[in-house]
Amino acid sequence: MVTVYSVHLAELPPRVTARALTRQPSGRTVAGLAHFEPLAQMRLGAPTLSPDRLQLTRLAVFAQWSDESALDRFLREDTLGRHLADGWHVRLEFLRRWSTLAALPGLPVRAGDWDPDEPVVAVTVARMRMREVPRFLHWGKPVERLVRDHPGTTLALAGLRPPRTIATFSVWRSVREMEEMVHGGSAVQQPQRHAAAMVERDRRDFHHEFATFRFRPISEHGAWQGRTGIVPRAR
Numbered sequence: 758m759v760t761v762y763s764v765h766l767a768e769l770p771p772r773v774t775a776r777a778l779t780r781q782p783s784g785r786t787v788a789g790l791a792h793f794e795p796l797a798q799m800r801l802g803a804p805t806l807s808p809d810r811l812q813l814t815r816l817a818v819f820a821q822w823s824d825e826s827a828l829d830r831f832l833r834e835d836t837l838g839r840h841l842a843d844g845w846h847v848r849l850e851f852l853r854r855w856s857t858l859a860a861l862p863g864l865p866v867r868a869g870d871w872d873p874d875e876p877v878v879a880v881t882v883a884r885m886r887m888r889e890v891p892r893f894l895h896w897g898k899p900v901e902r903l904v905r906d907h908p909g910t911t912l913a914l915a916g917l918r919p920p921r922t923i924a925t926f927s928v929w930r931s932v933r934e935m936e937e938m939v940h941g942g943s944a945v946q947q948p949q950r951h952a953a954a955m956v957e958r959d960r961r962d963f964h965h966e967f968a969t970f971r972f973r974p975i976s977e978h979g980a981w982q983g984r985t986g987i988v989p990r991a992r
Contacts, residue, residue: 767844789827796916
């Protein structure tokens with residue numbers, strides 16, 4: 758069996774999203790499921806007090822599966838899975854991590870190699886320190902806008918599960934463009950926003966837990982807001 762990861766986006770009734778946020782599936786209820794991270798979608802860079810900051814009609818999910826057959830079975834047979842099957846998702850191969858999550862133990866720092874010009878998907882998951890939220894918003898919102906508006910992304914959004922979990926999902930045309938953004942080398946206005954926020958995080962952490970993961974997209978399924986072909990083809 759080959760472990761596979763997935764990111765899902767779906768339009769759902771608010772009651773379905775609320776139930777998913779409070780009673781998420783687990784390996785005890787879904788065969789082959791190793792981890793399931795449900796979040797209400799959030800528009801990157803949205804005002805703090807805004808409906809765009811907690812979209813209860815849009816669910817985002819980051820999940821880990823024992824293999825693709827377990828994911829297929831979930832989408833076909835589970836009630837929530839069938840809702841997600843009507844949306845969009847991308848299947849992923851793990852490549853790299855920075856830091857760790859207790860919920861995803863045992864991952865190597867690096868798994869294999871990649872071409873700097875191949876497309877890549879980045880996922881960040883954080884558990885907030887509630888007292889640090891004002892600082893996080895001050896430093897994080899400029900980074901949200903940087904990623905959202907970056908010419909190298911074909912999709913960039915965030916998710917929130919109250920009270921303390923926040924995640925970001927971004928699809929990049931190439932590893933090179935993503936790394937340039939991270940290190941402040943992009944040809945955009947104020948390219949150092951991400952690098953500056955990381956310096957501030959190192960000075961005093963915003964989070965109890967924080968991890969960034971890099972994935973190779975395997976396959977893309979469905980449509981999101983009328984869009985297909987969100988994952989670029991490898992050059």
